[in-house]
Amino acid sequence: MSTPVGDDPLVRERSHLARSRAALRAMREDVESLDISDVTANWVNAEVLARQIDERVKALADLSDTPLFFGRLDYLRRPGAERTEGTDGERADGADGADGERFYIGRRHVHDQDGDPMVVDWRAPVSQPFYRASKKDPMDVALRRRFGYTGGDLTAYEDEHLLDPAEAAATSKLLQREIERPRVGPMRDIVATIQPEQDEIVRAGLGGTVCVQGGPGTGKTAVGLHRVAYLLYAHRERLARTGTLVIGPNRSFLHYIEQVLPALGELTVRQATVDDLVAHVEVRGTDEAAAAIVKGDARMAQVLRRAVHAHVTMPAEPVVVVRGSRRWRVPVYELEDIVRELLDRGIRYGAAREALPRRIAHAVLVQMERSGEAPDDRVQDAVARNAAVKAAVKQIWPPVDPARLVLRLLTDADFLAAHAEGVLSADEQKTILWTKPVRSARSARWSAADAVLIDEAQDLVQRTHSLGHVVLDEAQDLSPMQYRAVGRRCTTGSATVLGDLAQGTTPWATRSWHEALAHLGKTDGVVEELTAGFRVPTDVIAYASRLLPHIAPGLTPVASVRENPGSFEIRPVTGPADVIAACEESLGNEGSIGLIAADARVPALAKALAAAGVGHLAPGEETTHEARLTLVPASLAKGLEYDYVVLDDPQAIVDGEPDARTGLRRLYVTLTRAVSGLTVTHTTPLPPQLT
Structure with missing residues (x-):
């Protein structure tokens, strides 16, 4: 017997999707229609509020090819419990999960004109069971429903009855399909496929x-x-x-x-x-590996700290402040006590330098009070700005320019030796010293490692702004x-x-x-380890894991959870033309293609692609161009992923690094960029660690 249209769950879910999209559109229109012309005190506040409204409008965008919701939770209905429902049974109030309630889980919160939620944000506490509930611990969830989409259209659903002992636990087909969906363009969110161990993090x-x-x-x-x-x-x-x-x-x-x-x-x-x-400076130079290693060593922080505070000198003469007909004298021993106290506090060099004139002024005010005067804060400020106090501060605690300080360390052997004694060996000091004279910090050919040293020195002088969270x-x-x-x-x-x-x-x-x-x-x-692989096919990760004993023997190999084993082939070739042919074969599949090669081989492969009339992109251009093939230097492959990868000449990738272990690690990276298939082409023998 056929199912009446009104009883078809897919029809009802599509209806809820359509109404949810309409509700989201109404939410956006409500924000766009806000009149803020008379609600701010000045133009600055108006600009800030307008920007906030603009960001809110953007956040409420309905992306046509992105599912508005991807799951549903139906909680256990206990005997005697009441359930408040809206049309078609969706949850109609905003409380946490309770008896018999239903929630649609999506990328953002959507509510109707009465304020009742139609879609619950995946980050809300009530959404957590969607990711963590199981047969073993159902978390009061009777039904978990996943939705399948084609483009932006809801085309399928899949149910798990977590409280039904007769229903065996099984891998979700929709979940597996979403994990294995082809990668085209930039990285996608995984909000519909977050696994329990990932959700905990x-x-x-x-x-x-x-x-x-x-x-x-x-x-x-x-x-x-x-x-x-x-x-x-x-x-x-x-x-x-x-x-x-x-x-x-x-x-x-x-x-x-x-x-x-x-x-x-x-x-x-x-x-x-x-x-x-x-x-802080323009980076125009590079370091040899040995120099970069020393500059990147944490011991350089101690060298810099010594060099910065070496600018502080103990006072050699008293400070005499003239105010009207009176002369106030702060003796050397008292100045020394002030300087030592500031040094012992361990505050930033710049902050201590700003505090020094006020400390000297305070010493003068104490003398004034003892003599019967009654100075106030304005007097202290005036004394702190006195020419004699300023001159003393400049001599005792002079300003430090971080870039000039680092430049002196890198060009003045005696200065470096004085502050690196017992920290860096003579050979290490010689390694980082510049051999050519430099006229100024502006004209110096700074390296990336030098810029980090300047940043360290900058922080010693003035505290760096701290953020709430950094990834x-x-x-x-x-x-x-x-x-x-x-x-x-x-x-x-x-x-x-x-x-x-x-x-x-x-x-x-x-x-x-x-x-x-x-x-x-x-x-x-806290250190957490993820070992379940959702991206790399089983055969590919197993092949790449042959390198682990040689590059990281203590790590647990990744275990692929993909049901599709993917395609994997090792193909001997005679030259670039065969490599391009492998790329053209891969382009016959759906999804993105990455041709990864040793950096030195990229120009020749680019030329061969052009000669064959095969369009290609550089890494990072995937968001703005239509071509599906990206030519990736091995040095830039880390973090990227492609549906199909053609990996050119593994031994060349190993040989392109300064040592064999680093080369094998680079090879491990490039071998693991494929989502659906990997073709390894080689004109020279494969590294023995792979065979």
């Missing part, structure tokens, strides 16, 4: 720092981004004051992830690289000094640190997360 409290060790395809980047979205939901007022920041390894990576947070309705999160954070991705490649630079941005906040020790490809790559957290200033941070 996403919803961890704001007060603590979390470090996530995750192999390729475990979703650590997505977890970090969704954690930001969750924290902004749970602590919006606090984070609106203090700010949030996502730090990625390079611009290509940031372009790749930049649409995830806006898709979740979050538009205010800043994204940057570590180089952006420390951009640091691909953290395994940071030097200790770079960790310190990031840590300065969240001294009063918390951090989410994401990375994979096996993918560390810098000479100073992180050896342990506890060591990294110490450099970050977050020794109380």
Whole structure:
């Protein structure tokens, strides 16, 4: 017997989707129609309010190809419990989950004209069972329904009856299909597929720092981004004051992830690289690996601290302040006590320098009071600005320019030796000294590591502004000094640190997360490990994991949970033409294609692609161009993913790095960028670690 149209669950769910979209549209129109012409005191407040309204309008955008809701929760109805329902049985009030209630789970909250929720934000407490409920612990959920979409159209649904003992637990087909959906363009959110172990990290409290060790395809980047979205939901007022920041390894990576947070309705999160954070000078030079290792060592912080405070000199003569017919004299021993007290307090060099004239002025005021005068704060301010006091401060505690200080350390062997004694060896000092004379800090060819040193010196002089929360991705490649630079941005906040020790490809790559957290200033941070792989096919991750004993023997290999094993082929070739042919074969599949090669081989492959008439992009251009093939230098592959990858000449990738271990780690990264299939082409023998 056929099911009446009115009883068809899919029809009812489509109806709820249509009404929810209409409600979201009405919410947006309500904000757009707000008249703020007479509600602000001045034009500044009007500008701020207008910007807030504009951001709210953008956050309420209905993305046609993005499902408005992706799941539903029906809670257990206990005997005697009442249930308040709206049309078609949807939940009609805003309380937490209770007897017999129903919630549609989506990317943002949507309510009708009466204020009743039609879609509940995935970050709300009531949504948590959608990610964590199971047969073993149903969390009072009787039914969990997942929805399948084609484009923006609801086309399927799938039910789990968590309280039915006769129904065996099974892998969700819709969930599996969403995980394995082809990757085209920038990174997508994973809000519909968050797994229980991921959800625990996403919803961890704001007060603590979390470090996530995750192999390729475990979703650590997505977890970090969704954690930001969750924290902004749970602590919006606090984070609106203090700010949030996502730090990625390079611009290509940031372009790749930049649409995830806006898709979740979050538009205010800043994204940057570590180089952006420390951009006090223009970086035009590079370091040899040995020099970069020393400059990135945490011991450089001690050298810089010594060099900064070496500018303080004990007073050699008293300060005499003339006011009217009276002369007030602050003796040398009293000045020394003031200077020592400021040094012992351990405050920033600049803050101490600002405090010094007021301390001297206070000593003068004490003498005035003893002589019977009654000076007030205005007198103290005037004394602090007295020429004799200013001259003494300039001589005792002169201003320090961070860039000039670092330049002197790198060009003056005696100055460096004086402050690096017992910290850096003579050979290490020689390694970082510049061999060519430099006229000024402006004309210097600063390296990226030098900029980090200047940032450290800047913080010694003046405190760096702290944010409420920082997400640091691909953290395994940071030097200790770079960790310190990031840590300065969240001294009063918390951090989410994401990375994979096996993918560390810098000479100073992180050896342990506890060591990294110490450099970050977050020794109380908790380390979590993700080992379930959702992105990389089983055959591909198993092949790449052959490298783990050689690059990170202590790590647990990723276990792929994908049902589709993916395609995997190792193909000997004779030259670039065969590599291009492999790319053309991959283009016959749906989704994005990445041709990954050693950096030195990229120009030749680009030329071969052009000769064959095959259009291609550079990493980061996927958001603005239509071509599906991206030519990726191995050095930029980290963090990116493509449906199909053609990996050119693994041995060339290994040989392109300064040492074999770093080369094998780079190879591990490039082998694990594929979502659906990997073709390895090679003209030279494969590295023995793979065979």
